[in-house]
Amino acid sequence: MSSSIETLVNKEYQYGFVTDVDSDTLPPGLNEDVVRLISSKKNEPEWLLEWRLKAYKRWLTMTEPHWPNVKYAPINYQGARYYSAPKSVKPLQSLDEVDPELLSTYKKLGISLTEQKMLSGVAVDAIFDSVSVGTTMKEELSKHGVVFCSFSEAVHNHPELIQQYLGSVVPYSDNFFAALNSAVFSDGSFCYIPKGVRCPLELSTYFRINAAETGQFERTLIVADEGAHVSYLEGCTAPKRSTNQLHAAVVELVALDRSTIKYSTVQNWYAGDKEGVGGIYNFVTKRGKAHADAKISWTQVETGSAITWKYPSVILLGDNSVGEFYSVAVVNNKQQADTGTKMIHIGKNTKSTIISKGISAGEGQNSYRGRVQILPKAEGARNYTQCDSMLIGNTCGAHTFPYIEVANNSSTTEHEASTSKIGEDQIFYCKARGLSAEHAISLIVSGFCREVFKELPMEFALEAQQLLGITLEGSVG
Amino acid sequence: MLTIDNLHANAGDKAILKGISLTVNAGEVHAIMGPNGSGKSTLAQVIAGHPGFEVTKGSITYVGQDLLEMDPEVRAQQGVFLAFQYPVEIPGVTNAYFLRSAYNELRKAHGKEEMDPMEFLDLMEQKLKVVDMDPAMLQRSVNAGFSGGEKKRNEILQMAVLEPKLAILDETDSGLDIDALRVVAGGVNALKRPDNATIVVTHYQRLLNHIVPDFVHVLAGGKIVKSGGKELALELEAKGYDWLVGTA
């Protein structure tokens, strides 16, 4: 037994934790001891444990929100596991054990065999290339003083930054899922860009996908110091399998004066089979705080998960700050998405732009939910919202829930919405030029999403476009 | 090249084509004229494979194959081209991208490599000249916000790129100004070869001065009520359709 495990065992004892399973996996259920154990396994400082415990206690008093326009069977929170060390997850022995549909998607996306194994949870002996890519990247970043590491590492190496900013945008008491995440978060990413530094690379979590199973309760914190500039990419286009159905991530962005944070996501968690069985429930809290003259821009392409509940938002705190939200959300088969944004204008002359494109196919249900709130002191604030829905077939649904509150009369808001059906005529026109139905749909749909795709970094945009085609495959006869 | 035999087609319960027979050989130009609502566009769309029409009787043979058995995209890949009476808008998709996708589908269907964007641009430069079109139009969304005339010109640009065996032009001349008509007709003529054929649907003799037909057919009430040479078009211009429709 290594000494670190010994310490752990002792700690467990110290906290009165009794269990008969091996020390790397906890039995299902959530209680204070579980929270303590997670913290101790990560060797966390006392203040962080205290924070987790406060979150846990708050969570106990909260109830799961039921206002989103999604339906699912009740979640048994005591039936879920809240900690399992990556190595304890039993890997599949070969790709033969993986859902063939998943594999065919990988092939279409041109993903290498090794990566296919990584993504689907098959044991691999060779260490993934991306680890070395990661190392080179880190060297380049540290030259500029940029910190980019796992959340756990940051807790140990940059405790002052974590202590200052953790929960400063999304307090643990924010909502049911954020409280749950705060109590039991496993790991995630941390990123700090020093004053005046323009981050020399697009920061991507892609290279960390081999860290299996960190996705369940992920926590990300990005701090751009004054005048800094960073573009961050989350996720990858390949559908990721997970043995955990419930995912509740939190992302906090802090954009100090004159800084810019651009956060792009491609979310493609396993959506379940055609009947919706086995898909991920993705309940995410993402929010940024923009100080004076700062800009936060969210771009998301949401194609995966059985249920998506997610509202990347911006608190426009400082004068002249800017918030943007560009979103493409696609649902097919039995998928349900309730997604949108909140723009809270506090500072003067703040400006926000919302472009949302919802695509529904199969029996999918897609809801846009947005809140634009202009507070009394936010003089001269401006918002532009454009919210377009596209329907493919007759059995899907699109819904919009826009809320606009303006508390002064020097501000302006503009809202445009449209719903269109992908036309038989459009598809026929493409076919008459030699394009297959599938090709036609992906073309028409990516045209529909162009305003959002152009916000994505180049390679990401191409992948996203391809992904859309694959997600909608078979949605038209 | 194309043999249509006793073709009947419905839209829903409504019978529109009621027994059309027509043979088009390589190298020929056929003009189809006829009153509004007589079924000209329907015929054109049935040949292209529009799913909104159901063929209830008859057959279409195209280069020795059963055309009605082929999916619309396969027909296109095999060289059937329809210039739409009402070209469809596809917002957000650039004309250039659309054309390249179509062109590459054609190449793939014939076992050729896809063409990369740079090469394709060179090709486009020549093709734009055929219809005298501003290259800026390539960067705009397919037909979105195009004027009526621009849409028609764009159809012929697509035809120039795809070089079909059988081109069907459905009222491509409607909405064109006099200069544009000359340009478009010139484009169609420039694309004519001994091994391809053209069917032009039109209301105006004027177009047929530029694209000279070998045969003129009059469609009325879903049937071809009269066929003749190019002089028939002049006769129609003078007399209208009434004298023919009466015999239908």
Ligand SMILES: Nc1ncnc2c1ncn2[C@@H]1O[C@H](COP(=O)(O)OP(=O)(O)OP(=O)(O)O)[C@@H](O)[C@H]1O
């Ligand atoms: N989808 C449809 N459903 C019902 N009726 C239809 C449909 N499509 C066409 N029709 C009808 O069939 C008839 C023939 O239409 P078509 O468009 O082929 O005429 P056309 O000869 O091209 O006329 P025009 O000279 O005005 O272009 C018309 O009466 C039209 O209303």
Ligand SMILES: [Mg+2]
């Ligand atoms: Mg017509």
